[in-house]
Amino acid sequence: MGLIPRETAALVGQRLGAPVSAAIHAHDAERFAYAAGDTNPIYFDDAAARAAGHRTRVVPPGFLVWALEPPRPLEALREDGLWRDAGPPIRLHVSRVLYAGEEWEYRAAVHPGDTITAETRLASLEEKTGGSGPFVLATTETTYTNQANEVVAILRGRRIAR
Amino acid sequence: MSTERYVDDVKPGDALPPLVKNASRAQLFLFSAATHNPHRIHYDRDYAKVEGHEDILVHGPLQGAWLHQFVQDWAGPRGRVLALAFQNRGRAFPERDLVFHGRVSAVDGDVVSLEVWEEDDAGAVLMPGTARVRLRRRAA
Numbered sequence: 379m380g381l382i383p384r385e386t387a388a389l390v391g392q393r394l395g396a397p398v399s400a401a402i403h404a405h406d407a408e409r410f411a412y413a414a415g416d417t418n419p420i421y422f423d424d425a426a427a428r429a430a431g432h433r434t435r436v437v438p439p440g441f442l443v444w445a446l447e448p449p450r451p452l453e454a455l456r457e458d459g460l461w462r463d464a465g466p467p468i469r470l471h472v473s474r475v476l477y478a479g480e481e482w483e484y485r486a487a488v489h490p491g492d493t494i495t496a497e498t499r500l501a502s503l504e505e506k507t508g509g510s511g512p513f514v515l516a517t518t519e520t521t522y523t524n525q526a527n528e529v530v531a532i533l534r535g536r537r538i539a540r
Numbered sequence: 541m542s543t544e545r546y547v548d549d550v551k552p553g554d555a556l557p558p559l560v561k562n563a564s565r566a567q568l569f570l571f572s573a574a575t576h577n578p579h580r581i582h583y584d585r586d587y588a589k590v591e592g593h594e595d596i597l598v599h600g601p602l603q604g605a606w607l608h609q610f611v612q613d614w615a616g617p618r619g620r621v622l623a624l625a626f627q628n629r630g631r632a633f634p635e636r637d638l639v640f641h642g643r644v645s646a647v648d649g650d651v652v653s654l655e656v657w658e659e660d661d662a663g664a665v666l667m668p669g670t671a672r673v674r675l676r677r678r679a680a
Binding site: 431 | 587
């Protein structure tokens, strides 16, 4: 068990950092949908969204992750362009962290004007051995809650650290 | 994306019509901007080579957004995507066709389970996944 320091292993199940809240802005969500090439009218048009059974237009669920990203100064950039504080704030004996996938539960639609709070905990750390040596599969679980205290989505994000 | 799909018309084994995406470099730049993602592997080809990639890479979350679009479009405007899970298995590059496939694996009441996956232009599976969708029933 060389890659996971003992104090990091002790964080499994614990909350990582303080909860983060942000308002959901229509234009930001539309930019996300356009950048993904997804022009579904439920993301742009209140009437189309109502016809589809929604209160008003909704935002693409994947947008939530970015809506909650804190603004950061240039000094926070690393050489590879990643933010110094990107990824789970945990210490591992690794040199690189790779995006391994996502697992979403969508509980309720998110609308522009909502305020969403995200709370992340370290769900698991698994040390494994693959073709290119040992690695850690780190899973974080983020719960997104709206201003009515309703859970709108749960994201389990997986990263491979080696 | 405008036609409603009813659970009555869905059975295990049904194939979803494939969705083809082919991202330009400008689209990747816009997605980086829309997600405040400055990682150089998505816009700086010289740097991407330093990390061992032959070209800049399509963002994993962009492919995830495409998978969601693929499932939501199939489900129709009244369909509700309840869950979506996917694994990032291989590298996706711009200016190449990326094709999303899916098939119905189970129907349980009004909830349909799907197997979905993304292939590159060589047929390699880049992103396998699963989804659950709630569909309406036709009025009797």
